Amino acid sequence: MDPKDSPTQPDRREFITKACALTAGAVAATVPAAAGLFVLLDPLGRKGGGGEPVRVAALEAIPDDGVPRKFSVLATRVDAWNRTPNVPIGAVYLRRAVGGTVQAFNVVCPHAGCFVDYVADAKHYLCPCHNSTFDTEGRIQDPKSPSPRGLDELATEVRDGAVWVKFQNYRAGAKEKLPA
Amino acid sequence: MNSLFNWIDQRTGARKLLHEVLFENVPGGARWRYVWGSTLVFCFTVQVITGLFLWLAYSPGSQTAWESVYFIQHQMTGGWFLRGLHHFTAQAMTVLLLLHLLQVVIDGAYKAPREINYWTGVLLLVLVLSLSLTGYLLPWDQKGFWATRVATNIAAITPVVGPALQQIVVGGADYGHHTLTRFFALHAGIIPGLIIAFIGLHVYLFRKHGLTPKEPRRKRDEPFWPRQVMCDAVACLAVLAVVLTLVLVNHGAPLGAPADASEQFSAARPEWYFLFLFQFLKYFPGGTEVWGAIVIPTVLLLLVGALPLLGRWKFGHRFNLGFLGAMLAGVALLTWLAVAEDRSKPEYVAAVKAADFEAERVLALAAAPSGIPTAGAVTLLRADPLVQGPKLFARNCASCHRYDGHDGLGLQPKDKQSASDLKGFASRPWLEGLLNPATVDSVNYMGGSKHKDGEMVKWVKENVPTFNASSKEQLKQALIALSAEAGLKSQKEADLRDVAIIGVGAKLLVSHDLGCIDCHTVLNKSDGGEAPDLTGFGSRQWLTAFISNPKHESFYGERNDRMPAFGADGRLTETEIGLIADWLRGEWYEPAAGGR
Ligand code: FES
Numbered sequence: 001m002d003p004k005d006s007p008t009q010p011d012r013r014e015f016i017t018k019a020c021a022l023t024a025g026a027v028a029a030t031v032p033a034a035a036g037l038f039v040l041l042d043p044l045g046r047k048g049g050g051g052e053p054v055r056v057a058a059l060e061a062i063p064d065d066g067v068p069r070k071f072s073v074l075a076t077r078v079d080a081w082n083r084t085p086n087v088p089i090g091a092v093y094l095r096r097a098v099g100g101t102v103q104a105f106n107v108v109c110p111h112a113g114c115f116v117d118y119v120a121d122a123k124h125y126l127c128p129c130h131n132s133t134f135d136t137e138g139r140i141q142d143p144k145s146p147s148p149r150g151l152d153e154l155a156t157e158v159r160d161g162a163v164w165v166k167f168q169n170y171r172a173g174a175k176e177k178l179p180a
Numbered sequence: 181m182n183s184l185f186n187w188i189d190q191r192t193g194a195r196k197l198l199h200e201v202l203f204e205n206v207p208g209g210a211r212w213r214y215v216w217g218s219t220l221v222f223c224f225t226v227q228v229i230t231g232l233f234l235w236l237a238y239s240p241g242s243q244t245a246w247e248s249v250y251f252i253q254h255q256m257t258g259g260w261f262l263r264g265l266h267h268f269t270a271q272a273m274t275v276l277l278l279l280h281l282l283q284v285v286i287d288g289a290y291k292a293p294r295e296i297n298y299w300t301g302v303l304l305l306v307l308v309l310s311l312s313l314t315g316y317l318l319p320w321d322q323k324g325f326w327a328t329r330v331a332t333n334i335a336a337i338t339p340v341v342g343p344a345l346q347q348i349v350v351g352g353a354d355y356g357h358h359t360l361t362r363f364f365a366l367h368a369g370i371i372p373g374l375i376i377a378f379i380g381l382h383v384y385l386f387r388k389h390g391l392t393p394k395e396p397r398r399k400r401d402e403p404f405w406p407r408q409v410m411c412d413a414v415a416c417l418a419v420l421a422v423v424l425t426l427v428l429v430n431h432g433a434p435l436g437a438p439a440d441a442s443e444q445f446s447a448a449r450p451e452w453y454f455l456f457l458f459q460f461l462k463y464f465p466g467g468t469e470v471w472g473a474i475v476i477p478t479v480l481l482l483l484v485g486a487l488p489l490l491g492r493w494k495f496g497h498r499f500n501l502g503f504l505g506a507m508l509a510g511v512a513l514l515t516w517l518a519v520a521e522d523r524s525k526p527e528y529v530a531a532v533k534a535a536d537f538e539a540e541r542v543l544a545l546a547a548a549p550s551g552i553p554t555a556g557a558v559t560l561l562r563a564d565p566l567v568q569g570p571k572l573f574a575r576n577c578a579s580c581h582r583y584d585g586h587d588g589l590g591l592q593p594k595d596k597q598s599a600s601d602l603k604g605f606a607s608r609p610w611l612e613g614l615l616n617p618a619t620v621d622s623v624n625y626m627g628g629s630k631h632k633d634g635e636m637v638k639w640v641k642e643n644v645p646t647f648n649a650s651s652k653e654q655l656k657q658a659l660i661a662l663s664a665e666a667g668l669k670s671q672k673e674a675d676l677r678d679v680a681i682i683g684v685g686a687k688l689l690v691s692h693d694l695g696c697i698d699c700h701t702v703l704n705k706s707d708g709g710e711a712p713d714l715t716g717f718g719s720r721q722w723l724t725a726f727i728s729n730p731k732h733e734s735f736y737g738e739r740n741d742r743m744p745a746f747g748a749d750g751r752l753t754e755t756e757i758g759l760i761a762d763w764l765r766g767e768w769y770e771p772a773a774g775g776r
Pocket of ligand 1: 127
């Protein structure tokens, strides 16, 4: 380096100039970036829909032999600026367990979110993506299944012959069942 | 001309720049093996150009993304070609990236002092793959939608930052408008911007250090222009030729049915070059997913990045070649396993068939005169009897009934058939079977239910065989009149043609000659009999009322067998019952022959 350009004894005034230049530059660059940052991170504060009980099916519509049946969940879908009432927001498998209680499972695979299929012949749920299997009670069947937990069971209630489900999506890929 | 160029040159230094661009030294002379980098720049340029044009017509939003892509592909002049070019060039780019990487490693072009250049290359590889990943979602069809759910859920497995990262990328907890706006911003703005910056750096460094010659040099050095430029141009044309062939053969790029989170889609697969990752995940049981999804892929990528450092070691280059070879072999093996497994899985094959059917159907509906409603094309499929009818039938009716011998979707239900086969219900041939002593008590009509021993079967079996020619003729006329009550689309012409017969038949239906009216109410006339009311038999109104409540006194009343009252019991909505009825009646939109 040329000794003229880098004096061994930095002079005070030059130091202040440098500091000012850097600060001014940093402020000028930070403001637009920070302004965007809020919009970028806005989704973090947003909660997923669901949680409210929704009428899903007539109790009669669920086979009484414990075989699950798939139903769409109709509710108000909120998609950013749109609110659409009475449209499918997801789907559930309903089954009548022993003792007549109704079990509801979210159809979404807890591994990575595919739509699991019920295979009547094999009497289990099979995920068409990475082959996780779940028994009719929603528990992991094949221990080699990639899913970290069983199917997500949803709270149900039977009112006047109709099944109401608290529909909720859960975070995929986690051992614990955390609302999405 | 020359003075103009001089004028420009004095102000810009263009001459020096051009000289630098064209007269870069090619050690050992021009060679085909040096073309890969140029083909990649070419592909990227094609993507920028076609992408910008697509942008003119694309609208990210959950009710507009699929719709605008549909419009590009199927309505806009040359849209399919533009879209196809963008789609297949993206695929070509992935292949070329791999070839470029291989050539660089084989030729040892990553070694000092070119490490940083190599790293910008690896970064570019990752960036281009992210372009594919984000672009896959933009048409908002079932395939892109479900594949992206999987991809973003996998991102969420990343320790600590995963869930937050997922929410930021997805634009909230649910997939929708903001997923598209964000993916589009990444795909068309952020990632391409980064790519341009890194290509700049990559090319600058490449020029700074010069080409890595393949030893032994076969010929004398020569400048880039014209022979190497010629090689590069020919290679680019060859790439373009392959892409164009794919575009023409496929008539653009595929577009599935619109995304629907409530509709089962078992054909979800990522783009073919991500299949190895998809397959890899299958081997990691619950609790260890993070290894298959994040840790091992990241380590491998870091190792690819570390080749220049490993290469310093005495056997480093050989190790690198072995490592890269083994990794690519692994990728190829996993891809093959994924494809082979899918091919051998009947569920998957059926799912693909169903997906193709819906994709094709929605195109017909979208092109119908009524067009796509503001609520989006997804509503077209939800309201289509041809798509929903069979599904509803399979789920609700097929445990007893059949449709042409199957469950509506072409499968065999686990329960044995115990009620009529409803294919062609109320049509002339269907009624002929019902009034035929040989078939009336078969399982396809009344043989499976308790009506097997009922009055109707008895009447057919006892009376019809004794009919003389004129009674037979009367029965036929009455049958034609009854079938006309349904007003079936498939019989429209026949019904029009046979107006006279229908008039005669109608009189017979209410006369005591044949005796229908002894038990049934027919054409609103009744003799007080309790058998089902046949007024409007098989019409939409009759059928929906029957499915809603067969126990109603105008139908079977107390004598109803096992058929549930789907409407009255709240099992199905009015819309769903309507869809089943319309489907059974063959009442769905059919594009006019020869229409667009
Ligand atoms: S998403 Fe179900 S096994 Fe992977």
